[in-house]
């Protein structure tokens with residue numbers, strides 16, 4: 001059997017950082033499938049890492065056919081999915097009424113539908129010792145007016161991952177939901193349609209490095225953690241979200257109309 005890793009969202013940010021980490025493990029995987037839409041970025045990553053094991057898989061996770069395409073590819077050989085990292089994701093910082101139906105659909109399709117289907121497709125190709133990392137967010141901890149669909153989609157990812165972890169535990173497969181706060185990637189620019197490429201306000205003081213996040217979360221996953229909240233500030237937020245009533249927190253959240 002061929003041990004492989006699959007990383008979605010590999011063309012930039014956190015996904016790319018995961019691929020860099022996996023690439024350092026010379027004996028861990030026979031192939032590392034890197035999934036995203038931008039082929040040139042995937043090819044760039046492969047050549048910059050000089051790693052022949054990297055296999056670019058150009059897929060739009062928003063397309064109805066993506067699941068069939070990846071399933072077909074998995075049937076081509078005797079693959080063992082040793083690690084699946086569901087990292088692709090997006091979200092718009094805007095009121096629901098100001099977002100197009102297509103933009104809302106794409107957020108839900110990539111963050112929830114594609115992640116769930118990919119998990120389901122890979123499970124039959126996983127064995128004892130395999131693992132899955134689902135990148136959620138600290139946005140999952142409480143509702144966020146002005147970022148509501150993204151935050152709700154990440155609550156889905158966390159809830160789904162924690163339940164799946166229990167379902168797969170008897171098979172010896174570890175599932176980890178990773179919850180970072182702000183991370184220095186293209187995410188913020190995409191979330192604001194290019195209006196703010198960097199985090200502002202208090203977020204700029206707590207913004208995380210994607211490489212450190214990838215390394216730390218892989219370590220947490222390998223130690224068997226099912227939920228990994230990255231950074232002191234996000235751990236405090238997580239704790240607060242358990243103690244302070246959400247209705248009270250929402251009273252302090254204002255949105256500009």
Ligand SMILES: NC(=O)c1ccc[n+]([C@@H]2O[C@H](COP(=O)([O-])OP(=O)(O)OC[C@H]3O[C@@H](n4cnc5c(N)ncnc54)[C@H](OP(=O)(O)O)[C@@H]3O)[C@@H](O)[C@H]2O)c1
Pocket residue numbers: 008009010011012013014015035036037038039041059060061062063087088089090110135136137138179180181182183184185186187188190
């Ligand atoms: N950055 C943050 O502040 C932050 C904080 C918490 C959680 N997260 C989560 O971390 C994950 C990675 O985000 P990031 O910060 O690395 O952002 P990023 O730099 O914008 O990367 C997003 C990745 O998702 C891929 N993607 C988006 N739509 C896709 C589609 N339809 N089909 C295939 N791939 C698609 C993109 O690839 P292509 O464009 O090439 O398709 C890209 O590789 C996301 O799930 C995000 O929600 C980010």
